[in-house]
Amino acid sequence: MMEKIRAELEKSQLWLEKIKSELEVSSHSHSYDLVILDDIFPLRLSAFRIAEYNYYLEAFSRSLVLSTGTAGMLKQNYSNLSEVIVDYEKFHPQFKGRVREFDQNISINAKLIYTVFINNIFYFIQYIEKNNIPFVFTLYPGGGFHIDEEATNHKLARVFASPNFRKVIITQRNTYEYLLNNNFCNPKQIELIYGCVVPSHNLTSNLYEKKSYRQNKVTFDICFVAYKYQPTGLHKGYDIFIEVAKNLASKHDDFHFHIVGGHEPTDIDVSLLENNITFYGQKTTDFFPDFYSGMDLILSPNRPAFFPGAFDGFPTGACAEAALSGVALFCTDCLNLNVAFKDREEIVIISLSVQEICESIEYYWENYDELSELAKRGQLAFQQVFNLDYQMNPRLRLISEYIGTKYSVKQRNN
Template sequence: MIVNIIQIIKNKVQNVFSIARSFCSDDYMFYKGLKKTDLLIFDDIFPHPISGFRYEEFTVLLKHFKKSKIIVEPTSYTIVNTPIENHQKHISEFILQNVSLKKKIVRKKKLVNINTNLFYCVFLNNIYKNLWWLEKYKIPFAFTLYPGGGFQLDNTISDEKLKKVLESPSFRKVITTQKITQNYLIEKNFCSSQKIEFIFGGVVPQISLNKDLTNKKAYLVDKLTFDICFCAAKYSPKGEDKGYDVFIEFAKTIVDKYDFVNFHIIGGFDENDIDVSKLKGKIKFYGYQNFETLGVIYQNMDVLISPNKAFVLGKGAFDGFPLGTVVEAALNGVAVLITDELKQNSTFIPNVDLILIDSNSDSIRNNIIDLIENPEKLYSISQNGQQKFLKVYSNEIQMKPRISLLQNEIAQK
């Protein structure tokens, strides 16, 4: 009897490692072990503090779902100019702040048990790269389809990926954050509306909602300078997709008119990308910053300008509305000027909560002059915008429906 039991256990162990070896690469092995989670998350940059929305969302999910884990593979570190070696440092820092989650972070460079009731990730490329083993092991999945990350409108490669993902027998639900995305999926017959959950905006670190703005400096109240900032990652040589080229063109047209205007560039750009010699002494570059440091910088800003353009990086490539950097600025009491070429805004009131602009120098210049000459309008938009963004980006609005969706899918297993 004992011999038979030992043999059964031995056979099961051998079977597990046999399966694992059949799905191995130089760095990792997947296997469907005996221990099962309710929720398995995957991400390619977590827990890098620069990606505040993922840091917040995945932390909340890992805490809420007792049986949950996250597989981390830092392939996107290079995109934000971070050495991959820093990944372990970020993991260690995350664990110091979230000791209870220590065993829930799984590096992909090891044997990975993927036995779960539900798989979840954000962005098209991330779900697509994991599709093969999700289908192999018949594991159901849900994901958030943010703009970017492989998703582009009317792009052949993007559409092919979407088709494979949304027609997969393992597909359960997709969260969309923009109406244009929801409409696109339905109009292209990629999936039925019943499988789409629309949650406008995105997740924001809740620390950003609890800002102490007692040290916030405002034009003509606490300082004589008018400080304008631009904040974006660099995906093209001159930042045409984010409107960096337009921003610098605007800056050069107004610097002679007002000698008290300063410009602040946060993100992947420096003085070598576009000639800024005319702005010498009036422009400062900060490089990439995490969301906590951004809050400190924004304390001295009056306006953030986001003149981003759609379809610059490729056919169908577009940003969500508003950008994460815009959200962070507004929460810090900074008035935001932003483009909305694709008419994605369905929540904010123009000239009350924020200012809508065209992505050209004249449009920006006219609106900035209006704010400089009418500081009461600047103060009003800053205050109204902060209150509106606080409401829209609370976890009550953003995370509660996400948790509910995932719980419902897990319950159906």
């Protein structure tokens, strides 16, 4: 009888341990090597996050993403985060269950926290310290990072003073200078990885045949690709792009202009362009290989004009994706951030003058062979700097140092 009772007790104990284990899994309370915190993931419109975070999920089996789902872009396209996760898991079933909604009332046990942008790390800093977890973050341009702005400096000072701070990844040289000049951290705490993470493997595999002006298409196609953060898109140069389009279309009937990213015909009057302009709305990565195969040139006359001190990295993610796809890149560099690409050989650095932009475009329109060669050289240069593995390997090495876990990913030759 006693043996039977003991057996039943052991069964009950095993059952309780199983339930406890399941509860721990569901509440994120068991130990992870890496936990990524974010506000928009896994929204597929944020292509660079999909590329970067998926890479971590693949490389570290004991990793997890917790998302608030509070970003404006997400709310504009979905009613709640659960819908976004369902959509994401359709395209990435291998990561099912590894992206969950963030709950500040649930503790986590992890070796390292990672996120991107100053706004994100500032939002999560108290939660991170409460759980006493070391953190690394990437200080990209944007996301609340404005040069010489009081609110930004307050956030940076708070984050870098945290006892849990270990290292910051930066992507632009002016960011490096800013952090050191303001004594936010020391050089040993900074990892400079120029550029940004883009889904190069999706853009350079299964390429569509490139279409060339006067060879297998009759139009000279120029595109503008940038998310619509404000109606007139001033900081991305949408207003300048439209003026350039009007100027060129008034003189040449074979120019066609393409707008991707959310801008609409009512944002700025485009009635003079009639049938020479097409609007596509917001698009995910899978749209672009076919789209870019028909583009001759991407024009990005962006300038730091959104908020005082705000700036884009050079080049923008959209520009990098276009160049990787074999499109000639014409862009501004108002802050002299370019350190990798040769002007007039691999890209064309433009001013903010509509007349000068038009003259430059018309030169290459008349000398199309030169434009084709420039696009090819640019594509090769961008494949070196923005190759996904090239961008991610130093990030993986850095994270591995802090979690003490070797990473394993399938290398991609792109």
